Amino acid sequence: MLEKSIGFRRQLVAYLLSLLLTYSLTATAHIGSAGVVVQKQAGKYQLLISIKPPDVVPGTASITVFVEQGSVTTIGARPIYFNAGDKGAPTHDILKSISASRYEGDVWLMESGSSSIELSIDGPDGKQQIVVPVMAVATALRDMPEGTGIGLAAMGLLLIVMLITIIGASNADALVLPDHQIPTTLRRRRWLGMGVGLIMVTLLLTGWRSWWTSKAEDYRNVQLYRPMSIHASVRIADNHRQLSILFDTTSFGKSRRNQRTLSYLIPDHGKLMHTFMVRIPGLDAFAHLHPNRNDTLHYAATLPSLPGGKYILFSDVVYRSGFAETLTDTVDVPSPKITAETAANVKPSDPDDSWLVAESMGVKANAVNVPHLDNDMVVCGKPGASTKLSDGSSMLWMDKPAQILEAGKLYTLKFAVADSIGKATPLEPYLGMDGHAVILRSDGSVYIHLHPVGTYSMAAEESLVRRISDTARTFRYPNATHFRDSIDAYVAKLKALPEGEKNRLLMAEMPGMSHPMKTNNMVEFPYAFPRAGHYRIWVQVKRNGRVLTGVFDTQVNESLL
Structure with missing residues (x-):
């Protein structure tokens, strides 16, 4: 029986790895979740925006805007590319009014690369503009019917x-004659x-x-888009496990389109790289790390007290052009060779690193190579359910509409925190915002790093907004060495600041990410699950100076529409 169980786990790991490699070909800022969902406040308007970019370029991006607050008369949309800027952008196309609170339309994206959709809102409540980063890349091949x-x-x-x-x-x-003549x-x-x-x-x-x-x-x-290749490994140094991430520049080849400007990475929430590690196949161990840059190609971080095993690794980076990318690999983590007490006291290489070991996702006994959650499995995530946090408080998934959700449907995922006696407890900013969330499909084919304002990078938005305000027709990059050194100095300065001062600086530099909650014990994330399947959700908030991580599992079925 033990041999069968080990054999099944090995088959399941191989299945997950094959799916990861398959879906990484379609990855940009996310894995298997190409659409952009944004919920933003602009003046008196609150909008929920969904943009589905084309998977072939040239192609059309589908835009849906829900007006949650404010009186809107017209909404226009136009693409703006980082290279061309505002001067090289077309005029706005007017979105069609489907109802008083819903507008839809298509916008052509003619070139690959870092781009954005600028929405121009007009109505009795004034004129406002919103910039939504969109990665215009070809990710599919189309066959003629x-x-x-x-x-x-x-x-x-x-x-x-x-x-x-x-x-x-x-x-x-040219004479017109009978054929026989x-x-x-x-x-x-x-x-x-x-x-x-x-x-x-x-x-x-x-x-x-x-x-x-x-x-x-x-x-x-x-x-055709190909993600940047990285190689992750773990070695033992001074009785600590060190994670190393190496950018593989040999994948560039001769194509300039596949090359990356690695010296021009910019920090997102004060970090050059956000790396998420999840142990497979159970998805039971999770870490949110921020590796330090040793040089242009090498990043490293000290691993916390995670159990040994095989992990899927997702590293989010943003380039100066506003292009955001998720880099993937798998890594074998050896079991710690030190006592549990010593491992628990290992100092992280970044003070904002966080991790959690939880229960595994359930797998049905009669499933062959297919991960499943038992429908009657009680972990968390059912309507009104809660999960215990490491400090004794509880996190609740609020307003979950049903036990089983629908793919493609826009949801606002709301989570609240209560102390040990059930009283609402205030939350503190974590990396300059109310919280973070990571959603992963059980087979690794869908990954998303969520923020309260949506599914995109704040650094990408800021970079594109600055480019739009620039009057130059062509963007000129600064000296690569000077730029990299200035970014490293800025990141080091942020790391040394007190927590309150650091958060104030981050929030001031990214005003567009402001998404205040009506109650200060709650955080919410707009999202649409792209595919049916079983998902695990990690929600991260901060309370009393500690990063707390809640875990929720949910099932998503195909849309009934």
Whole structure:
């Protein structure tokens, strides 16, 4: 029985790893969750915004805006690319009013790269503008439907026959005579013309085929997005386990489109890299780390008291262009060779690092290579359920509409914290905001790092807003060494500041992330689960100087619509 259990776990790990590699090809700022969901306050308006970027470029981004507060007359939308800036952007397209509080429309994204959608809101409550970062990258290949291909081939063949016939007729005498009265010489000239026309058309089609194949290969090998490769490893140093993350620049190849400006990484919430580690297959151990930059390619962090095993690693970074990317790898973590007490006292390399070991997600006994949650499993996450936090307080999932949620439906995930006697307790800022959340599908194919304002990076928004305000038509990067050194000095300064001063500085630098709750013991996150499946949610808040992590499991089914 033990051998069967070990064999099943090995198969399950292999299954998770294969899915991770498959879905990492479609990763930008998230894994398997390409849409952007934003909930923002702009003047008197509160808007819930959903943007679904195209998976092929050029393509159209679908925009849906829900007006939660304020009186709106019109909403316009336009794309703005980082390279072109405001001067190179088109005019606004007016979104269609579906109802008094819902507007929809499409916007063309013509180029790959870091971009944004600027929304212009107008109405009795004034004019406001909101910038939403959107990564315009091609992540899919599209095949022509078989019926369309057959129809186009038939029409093309007809056109070729007609073209050859016209060439042959034009090569003969223009006299209109019955066929039996046409001289033999003219007939020969007509057939000769048709033969020459056939050769010309064949050469033309051959050249076109070669050009089309070249373009298709260029799209597949150059334009199709490929995530930056990293290599994660853990070594023992001074009785501590050290996580090392190395950027693999050999993956750049000869394509400039695949290259990254690694010297131009910018901090998001004061950290150059946010790394999340989750042990597989049970998703029972979790860590939110902030590795230090040793040099342009090397990042390192001291591992907390996590149990040994195989972990999925997600590292979020943001470039100066506003392009946000999630880098993935798997890493084997050895079990600590020190006592549990010593391991628990290991000092993290960053004071904002946090971690948690919880119960595993359930797996049905009759499932083969497919992770499942038992429907009657009581961990947390059911309506009104709660989970205990490490300081004795409790976190509650508020207003959960049903035990099973629907894929593609916009939700506001609300979580509240109560102390040991059930009384609402105030929360403190964690990295300059009310809280963080990470959502992971049980097979690793969907990953998202959530903030109270939505699914995008605050640093990306700030970078794009600054670029829009810049009057230069072309952006010029500063000296790479000077830029990197200045960023390292800034991050080091933030780390040394007292907690209150650090949070005030972060909040002042990113005013767009302000998302005040009506009650100071609650945090909420807008999100739409992209696919059906079983999900684990880690919610992180801060109380009495401690980072607390709550764990919730939920099931998501396909939409009923």
